[in-house]
Amino acid sequence: MDFSLTHEQDMLVSSLRTFVEKELQPHEFAVDRADAVSPELAASIRKKAIDLGFYAFNMPDSVGGAGLDYLTQALVERELGRTSWALHVFVGRPSKILMACKGDQIERYLKPTVRGELVDCFALTEPGAGSDAMGIRTHAVRDGGDYVINGSKHFISHAETSDYVILFAVTGEEEFCERKRKQVTCFLIDKGTPGMTMHRGPHCTSLRGYHQSEIFFSDCRVSAQQILGEEHRGFELASEWLTAGRVMVAANNIGRAQRAFDMAAEWAATRHQFGKRIGEFQGTSFKLADMATEIRAAKLVTLFTADKLDKGTMTDGDAALAKLLATETLGRVTDHAVQIYGGMGLMDELPIERFWRDARIERIWEGTSEIQRHILSKEILRRYS
Template sequence: MEFSLTHEQEMLVSSVRSFVEKELQPHEFAVDRADEVPPALAASIRKKSIELGLYAFNMPESVGGAGLDYLSQALVERELGRTSWALHVFVARPSKILMACKGEQIERYLKPSVRGDRVDCFALTEPGAGSDAMGIRTRAVRDGDHYVINGSKHFISHAETADFVILFAVTGEEERRGRTRKLVTCFLIDKDTPGMTVRRGPHCTSLRGYHQSEIFLTDCRVHVSQILGEEHHGFDLASEWLTAGRVMVAANNIGRAQRAFEMAAEWAATRQQFGKRIGDFQGTSFKLADMATEIRAAELVTFYTADKLDKGTMTDGDAALAKLLATETLGRVTDHAVQIYGGMGLMDELPIERFWRDARIERIWEGTSEIQRHILSKEIMRQYS
C-alpha cells in the first residue's frame, strides 16, 4: 500500500480540519454543558456541510453523494473525530444500507437522505439483545399486504431527530443443522407511523448532546413495499453495514486520540514543576512516547484496512482488528492525558475530562471489544482448521 496521500486527499484533510476547527469546536463546551445541540446550530452545521460538499460524503455519486473511496472517507472521519459526535453527526453520513433501496424507496428514502432533506436512524439493538443481535425479539407478522410489528428497541442513536427508522424484526424461523434460527427482515418505517413511539433514553455519561432513544412498537402496520432488501435477509444487509462502519469508527477514534495527545504534549512542554517542564521527567515523557506510538500504529492499521475495503479484500477480522486497536488506543491515550494534566485533567474548564468520558463508549458500541476479539480469533483459528 502507498501510504502517501494524493494532492486531492491532502486538500480534503485540510478543508475538513478547517471546518471542524471553525464551525464545530467552538460549540463543544456549551453543547456538553447543556446536553443539547440547539436546532438552529444543527441546521447551520448541516447547511454549511452541504455547501462544502461534505454532506453524505460516504454515498456514491450515482445517488448524489460525494463518491469518496473508503480511504478518503477514513481521512474525513479522522478529522471529524477531532470534535464531539454531538456536533459532527450533522455532517451526516446516511446509512449505507440505504443503497439497498429500490423502486419508489429511492425517491422516498435514499435520495432525500443524501440531499439532507430526511434523516435516518438504525434500530437493531434491544434491551435483551445487544452483542447477541440474533437475540432480538421484536416480531413482524404478515397480515395481507402489511406486517404488524410489536416490540421495542433501545440505544438508538439520534432517533429523536430522525425522520424514519431502519428497523429489524423477526419475520420467521428456519431449521438449520438441528437448530432453530431466526429469520430477520429490515423495514423502512416513517416516524409518524401509527403504533410507533420514540422517546429519549436514559442520560449517558459519554457524548452529551448526542442522544440515544427508545422505540416502542405496538401493532404498528407497515406495508410490504417498505421492506428494505429481501424478506428474511435483513442480517445480510446489517452485517455489511456494520463491518464497514467499524473501520470508520476506528478512524474517528484516531482523530480524537490525536487531539488529546497534542493537548497533553503542549501541556507537558509548558507546565513547570520542580523547576523543570513536566515533559522532561521520564514518567511523563514515556507516556507521550507510548501515546504517539499507539496512535501511529492504530492509524496505519485503520488506513490499511480502509484500503483493503476499497480493493474488496477486507475481511471481518480486518475490520474487527482496526476497531479494537483504535478504540482501546483512544482509551489509553485519554487516560494518559488526564494523568499528565493532573488535577486539571478532571476539571470541566478543559476538554480533557470530556475526551476521557467520551472515549469510554467507543469500546462498547458498534460491537464491544470482546466481540471484536471473538471475530478476529475465529478468523485466525479458521486458518488452522
C-alpha cells in the same frame, strides 16, 4: 504500502480540519454543558456541510453522494473525530444500507436522505439483545399486504432527530445446522406511523448532546412495500453495513486520540514543576512516547484496512482488529492525558475530561472489544482448522 495523500485528499483534509476547528469545536463546551444541540445550530452545521460538499461523503456519486473511496472516507472520519459526535453527526453520513432501496424507495428515502432533506436512524439493538443481535425479539407478522410489528428497541442513536427508522424485526424461522434460526427483515418506517412511539433513553455519561432513544411498537402496521432489501434477509444487509462501519469508527477514534495527544504534549512542554518542564520527567515523557507509538500504529492499521475494503479483500477480522486497536488506543491515550494534566485534567474548564468520558463508549458501541476479539480469534483459528 504508500499512504501519502494525493493532492485532492490533502485539500479535502485541510478543508475539513478548518471546518471542524471553526464551525464545530467552538460549540463543544456549551453543548456538553447543556447536553443538547439547538435545532438552529444543527441546521446551520448541516447547511454548511452541504454547501461545502461534505454531506453524505460516504455515499456513491450515482445517488448524489461524494463518491469517495473507503480510504478517503477514513481520512474524513479522522478529521471529524477531532470534535464531539454531538456536533459532527450533522455532517450526515446516511446509512449505507439504504443502497438496498428499490423502486419508489429510491425517490422517497434514499435520494432525499443523501441530499440532507431526510435523516435516518438504525434500529437493531434491544434491551435483551445487545452483542447478541440474533437475540432480537421485535417481530413483524404478515397480515395480507401489511406487517404488524410489536416489540421495542433501545440505544438507538439520534432517533429523536430522524425522520424515519431503519428497523430490524423477526419475520420467521428457518432450519440451520439442525437448529432453528430466526429470519429477520428490514423495514423503513416513517416517524409518526401509528403504533410507533419513541422517547429519549437514559442519560449517558459519554457524548453529551448526542442522544439515544427507546422506540416502542404496538400493533404498528406497515406495508410490505416498506421492506428494505428482501424479506428474511435483513441480517445480511446489517452485517455488510456494520462491518464497514467499524473501520470508520476506528478512523474517528484516531482523530480524537491525536487531538488529546497534541494537547497533552503541549501541556507537558509548557507546564513547570520543580524547576523543570514536566515533559522532562521520565514518568511523563514515557507516556508521550507510548501515546505517539500507539496512535501511529492504530492509524496505519486503520488506513491499511480501509485500503483492503476498497480492494474487496477486507475480512470481518480485519475490521474487528482495526476497531479494537483504535478504540483501546483512544482509551489509553485519554487516560494518559488526564494523568499528564493532573488535577486540571478532571476539571470541566478543559476538554480533557470530556475526551476521557467520551472515549469510554467507543469500546462498547458498534460491537464491544470482547466481540471484536471473538471475531478476530475465530478467524485466526479458522486458518489452522
